[in-house]
Amino acid sequence: MRALAVQAAAWAGVFAVAQIVALPGAIAIVGAQAALAAALAWRMHRERWWIVLHALFSPLGALALGSGVDPRWWLAALVATMLLYWGTPGTRVPLYLSGRAAVDAVDGLLRSRGARSLLDIGCGIGSVLAPLARRHPQVRITGIEAAPLPWLIGWLRTRTAGNARVLRGDFFAAHWRDHDLVYAFLSPHPMAAVWDKARREMRPGSLLVSKDFAVPQAKPTDTVTLADGARLYLYEPAGPAPTRTD
Template sequence: MPLRPILGAQAAGFVVAGLLLALLEPGPLRQPLPLALVQGAVAATVARGQGAPRWWWAIHAAFVPLVVLASRLPLHPGWWLGAFVALLLVFWRTDRSRVPLYFSNAATADALAQLLPQGACRIVDLGCGHGGLLFRIAAARPEARLVGVEHAPLPWLLARLRAVRHPNVTIRFGDLWQADLSRADVVYAFLSPAPMRRLWAKVVGEMPAQALLVSNSFPVPDVAAWREIAVGDRRQTRLHCYRIPTVD
């Protein structure tokens, strides 16, 4: 989600909370936490009106109330700085990518492995996180070449360190939109609804005809899936599978 609407939603919440602070008589409702809850509710409502993903509603609703609660803890300021840096290293610029940090479970990796072509093939995981899915497939399919792309520093570092034990896995740091998919037989992505149209345009423009895009949970709008797979895990994961069309 772009930064401007995020700030706009938060600002709207502060305006309403400020008006209440000015208009209400002294009492419990003028305390920081109730006002913060109002601010969060307004910000979340505005974010919903902006068409933001649902997970952004929760962030808007909880951000200022959590700041108020955290400010009451007797902690050295250095702890807050450390927490901020840690979150930044884990999530990086989620506001720009519009993709939260998701992890693919073992059941999903096993289901994806069943879709891979026989023999040597090349698989690219766009937004691989700590690489769990790649390493599970790499162990089962040593003849396959697997490439993970991750833009968040800490998950990338963890994946890079783990890749030392898997010679058929390569982990790259960078923007998924800059990844070269021209030699990929299968591209796997667990992103969000927001970038799916753009992702489809990228794979159609770069991947070979009849190659496979597998999207965890999020379908490509207005594109018929070649196949849909119910993984059967606790979160009821569905894999939306698309064949890259032949260009006339």
């Protein structure tokens, strides 16, 4: 809703200016709206990619209207985009895909820690879940994804794996306490809330792994630099596992 409000406010501003100053043609009007929308998004401290989207929204809409393409194709593209990025305006978490290097690193963590369960929050199309389910048939693997299309792809990729399941929903509403390792590849925006939930629910000795985005208020237990230059931040939100004395 805030995205629509920004676009509406930008158009209102342009029309107000047009009552005072004559704008030379449709291109100038659309350009002025795009610039104002981007400025408003920047003023609201939105992420850089949101600012770019606001700047491109009206120009792309104008091009679509003048392209002569059947409007049903544009409608189909809009529906596909909504299914792919469902919830992104609210969560500010776009679809990111973990690469092979991240999968290999998490694979190593599962082995070294003897983990029996993995939770991937915001699992996308299952780019981590699917290969790890094949490599670790003894590990219980769960993914949670809000967007319908990535969820469906992830579900299809793991449907034959007896040890994996992909759920559709809000990962903040799920319970994390039953998992030895929680993996996240999200964005900077939710990391403080992720940390708060991890501290409340994760067990001593369990591991929170965040790809590329550090928790702002916590120091990682360790960091791992991947072959592709990305970085994993490792945290033990509830502290290390108790030391056995017997």
